[in-house]
Amino acid sequence: MKKYFLLMLIGLLGCIHSVKACTIFSCSRGGEVFAAANEDDMTPFTRVWYNPSTTDRYASVCFGAPDMQVAAAMNEHGLFFDYAAANYDLSKLNLTNPYPGDIMWEVLGKCKTVKEAIVLLKKYDYISYSQVLLADKEGNSILINPKGITEKSGDFQVNSNCNMINGKLSCRRPEIANEMLSGSKENNVEFLKKILDKTHQEGELNTLYSTICDLKNGIIYVYLFHDYNTVYTIDLKSELKKGYRIENLADHFPTSFAYESFSKNNSLYLKESIFQEMKDKGTDATIDYYIAESKKTAPKNEKLNSALLEVALQLIKYSWNEHNSGSAWGYWFSKPEGYDIKRYKDNRLTYAEKILTYLSANENKDLKLRNFMYEISGFVNLVQGNTKTGKEFYAKSISKPEEVYPVTLTRGTEIMKRLNK
Template sequence: MKKLLLFALMVCSLLSQNIYACTVISYALKGEVYSAANEDDYMGFARVWFNPKTADRYGSVCFGLPDLQAQAAMNEYGLFYDFTAQNIDPAQFHPKNIYQGDFFFEILGKCKTVKEAMVFLEKYDYAISAQVLIADALGNSVIINAGTKLTKSGAYQINTNFDISKLATKNYSCRRYDISDEALKKAEVLNVPFFRDILSRTRQEGKLSTIYSNIYDLKRKLITVYNFHDFEHPWVIDLKEELAKGYRLEKLSDRFPTSFAYEQFLISDKAMYRKEMILDEIGTKGLQPTLNRYFELGKNTVKKDSTLNGILLEVGIQLVKDSYNQHANGGIWQYWFVLPGGFKIENINDKRINGAGEIFDYLTAEKDIDHKLKNFIFELNAYVKLINGDQKKAKTYYEIASGNSADTWPISFNRSKKMLAIL
C-alpha cells in the first residue's frame, strides 16, 4: 500500500487515489500540552516499537504497520510527529537537496523541540508526499508539506487530508477537521477524556478504518492507546519506564482484549492474515519448528496450496525487516527502500535472518515460481547471505538476480548491480 517516492513516508495513503485517512491534533492550554491522532488504513496488524537511548540517538517509541515505517512517534523529550495522506506531488517543487535516509526518524533521534526540528528541516528539501504535524512539550507545533510550512499561531493545530495551505482561504472540505475544530474551540481543560471524545467522533469504519488511536501527554511523556476504535480499553504507556526495559517490537493488538470486529477486519485480507498467523506461530512454537511444518506442507503434492509460496516469501521479508529494525535501534530496513545506508556491508547475528535465509533457500528450489519472482528471491537471499558473512554465495546470487534485466524486476536488478559493484 505504501510506495517510497524520494523516501516518502506514505502514511495511510495510495498516491493514485483521493484518500481520507488519519486525523492529527496538537493543543497547548493552561500549561498542558497534548497531541492526539487517529491512524486510518486499509490493513491492520499495527506494530509498536521501543528504541532506547544510544550514544547518538534519543530514546523513542514508534507506531506503524508491518513495513516498520513510523507513522507516528514521540521521543524521550516529548517531540512528536504524525502524518496524514495527501495528493501533493513533491516533484512539482523541484526538490534538489534531499536527505538520503529515514528523514523524520533522524529528526526523532536528534531533536528535542520543534525549533530544533525546523533547523534540521532547513538543511533539506521536503520531498515527501505526506503532510506532517510536529509538536513538542513546550507547546509549539508546525504542519509541513512539500510546498508549505504553517507554524501554530493559536492554541491548537489540526492536520487532516487537505493541503494545509488551503486553510486560510477555507478552500477545503473535511468533516473530520471541522468536527475537531468545533470541539477544540470550546476546550476549557485538556485531558485524556477530552481527546478521546474527539477521536471517537472522527474515527472511520469500513474498508478504510481507524486502526488505532493515540493520545500523547507531551510534558509527562505518557501515551494512551486504543485499538481499532475501542475506546473502553486503554493501554497507557509511560515512555520513560518502557524505554528502561530495552528495545522491543510488538504487535499492538496483543496489548488489548480480543475484538470480533477487529478480527473480521483482519480476515478480509486473507494473504496478510495468513502471514501474520505464521509469525504468531513462530512466536509461540519457535522459529524452526514452524518453518519445518510449512516446508513439509509445501511439499505435499496431494494437497498443494498454491498460495503458500507467496505467503512464505512475505514471512521471510518480514523476518528481515523485524531483525533490521532492532539492529538499527528502531530504524527501517534501508536496503529495501534503496537508501544509501542500506548498501553498507554489515553482519547481523540474528536467528530471524537465518530463518529468512531458510525460506529463501526453500523458495529458490521450487519449480513453479515465476522467473522474475525467483530472481527477486535470489536477490533477497543474496542480501541475507551477505549479512550472515557469506560474501561468496551472496555474490553468486546477486549475479543470478542481475543476469538479464528483462528477467528481473527493475528494483531487484538495480540493487543487485549496486551490491556487485561494492563486493
Template sequence: MKKEKMKKNIVLVIISLGLSFQSYTMACSGFCISNTSHVLVGNNEDWKNPYTKIWFESTSQEKYGRVYFGFDDFNPQGGMNTKGLCFDGFATKFKKVKNSLGKPNYKGGNLIDYVMSTFGNVGEVKEFFEKYNLSFLENAMLFFADANGNSIIIEGDTIISKTDKYQIITNFYQSEEKGDNISCERYKLANQMLSSSKEVTIDLSKRVLAATHQEGEYPTIYSNIYDLKKGIVYLYHFHNFQDEVVIHLEEELKKGNRKIDLPSLFEKNYAFEKFKENQIK
C-alpha cells in the same frame, strides 16, 4: 505498561528514508492542543493493515529514547521521544515540490529515526528540514509537536506553524484550503470541538478522536494520545475508546529494545477479528 498512488521511484525514496505513507484515498486525523500546563497530541491511524506494531528504541549517550507505532513493515507511522517530541505522517494528493529542489538530498539513512533520536523540539526539526530537498513529500506531509506546545505541518514547499491553542491536520494541504474553503469533514468537526472548548484534557482528546474515527474498508486501526510533558502515551485499538493502554515511555525503555504486536495489549474484539479475517481472504 498498564491497561487503561505513488510513482515507483518516489516510493523507493520514501522507504529508504524510513517513511511509509498510505494511499491518499485513505484518511488519518491529528491535532495538537496546549496551554501553559499541558500539551496533548491526538492521532487516528486509518488503514486496512491489521498487523500493527509498537517498538521501543533505548536511550543512549548520543540518542534520545523513543517509541514508534506502525505496521509490520516497521516504518514508523508515528512516535514520541524522551524529550517530548512527537511526529506523525499523513498521505495527501500529489503536489510537486519546487522550492527545495536545489538543496541536497538527505543521505543519512532513516530520516525519521534520525530526527526523533537527535532533536528535542520543533524549532530544531524545522531548521533541519529547511536544509534538504523535500521532494519525497510530494504525496505526504509530516506533523511534529513538542513539549513546549509548538507544532508544525511540513507540506513540502510550505511549513505551517501552530499559532493558536491548537493545530489540526488531516489529509489536505492547508496552504491551499483555508477557512470556509476547507472541505474535509473530519477537520471541520475537530475544529468545531476544539474551538468551542477550553479544555486541554485526555477526555477532550478522546472525544475528538472518537468523533473523527473511520469505519468500513479503511477503518481507524489504532489511535493514540501523547502527553508530551509527562512522556505518556494513551493507546486505543480499532476505534474502541473504552479499552485503554497507558505507556510510560521512560519505564518501558528500561526494558530495552523490543517489538510488540499492538493488538496483543487489548482484549479480543469481535469486529477487529472479523476485519482481520477479511483482509487475509
C-alpha cells in the same frame, strides 16, 4: 504467488509513509500539552517498538505497520510526530536537496524540541508525499510538507489529509476537529478522546488505533480499532527501561470480534498466524511444518507460498530494525543509506534464508519472482558476512535484465557496483 507478489510490489511503491486518511492534532493550553491521532488505514497488525538511547540517538517508541516504517513516534524528550498521507506532485516542486535518508527519523533521534528540528529541517528539502505534524512538550508544533513548514498559530494545530474538490474539503474530519478545539477551552484526555471518536472512520478504511500523547509527562493513551472505552497506557520512561522489543499492539487489548473479523479478511492474516505459531511452538518447528505443508500441496498452494515469502521478509525487517536502532529497512525502500550493508549475525536471517532457499528452488514459472528471491538471499548473506555467496546471488539475480523486476535490477546493480569497487 505471482499475482500476490505483484500486488506487494505495487504496495511497496506507494507505501512510504502512506497512512491513508488520518486525523492528527496538537493542543497546548491550561499548562497541559497533548498530541492526538486517529491512524486510519486498511492494514491491521500494527506494531509498537521501543528503542533505547544510543551514543548518537535519543530513546523512542514507534508505531507502524508490519513493514516497520514509522507512522508515528515519540522520543524520551516528548518530541512527537505523526504522518498523514497527501497528494503532492513532487515533480512540480523544485526539490534539489533531499536528506539522504528518512529526515523525520533523524529528527526523532537527534532533536529535543521543535526549535531544534526546524534548524535541521531547513537544511534539506522534504521529499515525502506525506504531511507530518511535529510537536514538543513546550507546546510548539509545526506542519511539514514538500511546500514548506507551517508553525502553529494559537493553542492548537490540526493535520489531516482530506482532498480538496472544487476548492472545498472532501470530508469533514479536519473541520470537526477544528470546530471542537476552537469551541472549547478544555485540554484533557477525556475531551481529546471525544474529538478522536467524532473523527474516526469505519468501513473498508478504518481507524486502526488512536493515541493521545501527554508530551510533558511521557504518557501515551492507546485505543484499538476505534473503541474508546478500552485504553492501553504506556509510561514511556518505564517501558524504555525494559530494553528494545517489538510488540503487536492488539496483544495489549481484550479480544474484539470487530477487530478479529477485519484482520481475518486481510491478505497478511496467514503470515501473521504463522508468526503467532512461531511464538507458541518455536520458529524452527513452525517453519519446518509449513515448508512440509507447501511440499504436500505444491504447486497449487499459492497462498501458503506467498505467506512464507512474507514471513521471510518480515524476519529480515525485524532483524534490521533491532540492529539499526529501530529504523525501517532502508534497502527494501531503495533508500541511499540502505545500500550501506551493516554486518551482524541473527538467527532470524538464517530462518529467512531457509525459506528463500526452498521457495526459489521450487519457483520455475515466474523467473522475475525467483530472481527477486535470489536478490534477497544475496542481501541476507552479505549482512551475515558471507560476501562471496552474497555476490554470487546478486550476480545471478540480475544476469538477465529482461527477467528481473525493476526494483531488483536497481538494487542489485547498485550493490554489485559497490562490491566490485
